Amino acid sequence: MREARHPEVDEITLTGVMAALSDPIRVGIVRVLADGRERGWGELRVPVAKSTLSHHLRVLRDAGLTRTRQEGTRCYVTLRREDVQARFPGLLEAVLAAAEEDDVGHQVTVQPGPQRA
Amino acid sequence: MREARHPEVDEITLTGVMAALSDPIRVGIVRVLADGRERGWGELRVPVAKSTLSHHLRVLRDAGLTRTRQEGTRCYVTLRREDVQARFPGLLEAVLAAAEEDDVGHQVTVQPGPQRA
DNA sequence: TTCGATGTTCTACGAACGTCGAACAATGAT
DNA sequence: ATCATTGTTCGACGTTCGTAGAACATCGAA
Numbered sequence: 001m002r003e004a005r006h007p008e009v010d011e012i013t014l015t016g017v018m019a020a021l022s023d024p025i026r027v028g029i030v031r032v033l034a035d036g037r038e039r040g041w042g043e044l045r046v047p048v049a050k051s052t053l054s055h056h057l058r059v060l061r062d063a064g065l066t067r068t069r070q071e072g073t074r075c076y077v078t079l080r081r082e083d084v085q086a087r088f089p090g091l092l093e094a095v096l097a098a099a100e101e102d103d104v105g106h107q108v109t110v111q112p113g114p115q116r117a
Numbered sequence: 118m119r120e121a122r123h124p125e126v127d128e129i130t131l132t133g134v135m136a137a138l139s140d141p142i143r144v145g146i147v148r149v150l151a152d153g154r155e156r157g158w159g160e161l162r163v164p165v166a167k168s169t170l171s172h173h174l175r176v177l178r179d180a181g182l183t184r185t186r187q188e189g190t191r192c193y194v195t196l197r198r199e200d201v202q203a204r205f206p207g208l209l210e211a212v213l214a215a216a217e218e219d220d221v222g223h224q225v226t227v228q229p230g231p232q233r234a
Numbered sequence: 235t236t237c238g239a240t241g242t243t244c245t246a247c248g249a250a251c252g253t254c255g256a257a258c259a260a261t262g263a264t
Numbered sequence: 265a266t267c268a269t270t271g272t273t274c275g276a277c278g279t280t281c282g283t284a285g286a287a288c289a290t291c292g293a294a
Contacts, residue, residue, distance in 0.1 A: 004272095014215045015139050022136035023252080041271065049254050054272055056252090073261040073270045088218075090211040098131045098205040121242095140282080158241070166284050171242060173282090190240050190291040 004068050012064035012087045020063035028105020033079035041075050045109045121185050129181035129204045137180035145222020150196035162226045
């Protein structure tokens with residue numbers, strides 16, 4: 001596992017963000033992260049294979065929506081809310097509100113276990 | 118050419134809108150329509166084949182973003198701004214602002230000719 | 235009626251996507 | 265050193281997408 005690359009704020013593209021958020025599962029992941037808390041990989045409860053989850057997290061990271069931090073063999077992910085807000089003001093808020101309204105990505109939850117970093 | 122189907126306001130989905138707006142050309146079309154004026158098919162200047170343009174307009178229509186009206190052999194398209202706003206408040210505004218910022222979809226323009234309905 | 239103009243639909247094709255299982259790499263634990 | 269845990273990467277598979285050309289349908293004009 002080599003260091004993951006994160007795009008700079010000004011490298012974030014609109015179509016990249018839109019494409020990343022056109023999948024219900026990825027929207028669900030973003031919703032779970034919307035409270036600002038950092039979540040552990042294993043804390044995420046997503047009804048897909050782990051390779052698929054890895055793929056989705058990569059898409060979100062490449063789009064500039066999330067940041068992944070590694071600590072030993074585990075990794076933790078956070079939402080880049082301020083960065084996205086700085087790049088595209090109001091966009092993420094609107095998407096989150098819309099997703100909440102329709103419960104998009106409800107398949108994604110977090111394990112309420114004591115998994116603090 | 119049979120009557121095109123338009124989704125009701127509550128049939129518009131978030132992922133559908135996001136997917137529709139993840140293509141630069143479609144974003145460009147939406148930007149061109151953002152002034153609220155109805156535009157004729159032939160008025161749109163898009164650097165793709167007409168079958169491709171037809172496809173893009175269909176995607177936008179199916180997503181509930183635009184409305185197509187037929188008049189004889191010609192058709193006219195408008196942005197369903199209020200409908201989208203009612204369904205997902207602030208979303209379209211944020212996308213349009215973001216698109217303006219980056220000039221996404223700049224390939225799409227309108228023929229400034231006298232083509233009034 | 236015969237043309238021409240206007241869009242849609244069909245078919246095709248390469249690229250990208252979502253998904254999975256298996257193999258792999260990196261780290262921590264024993 | 266050996267093993268288990270954690271997550272990434274690598275094919276593979278079927279689906280969807282963006283694109284174009286050709287054929288078609290519809291309507292207005294000559």
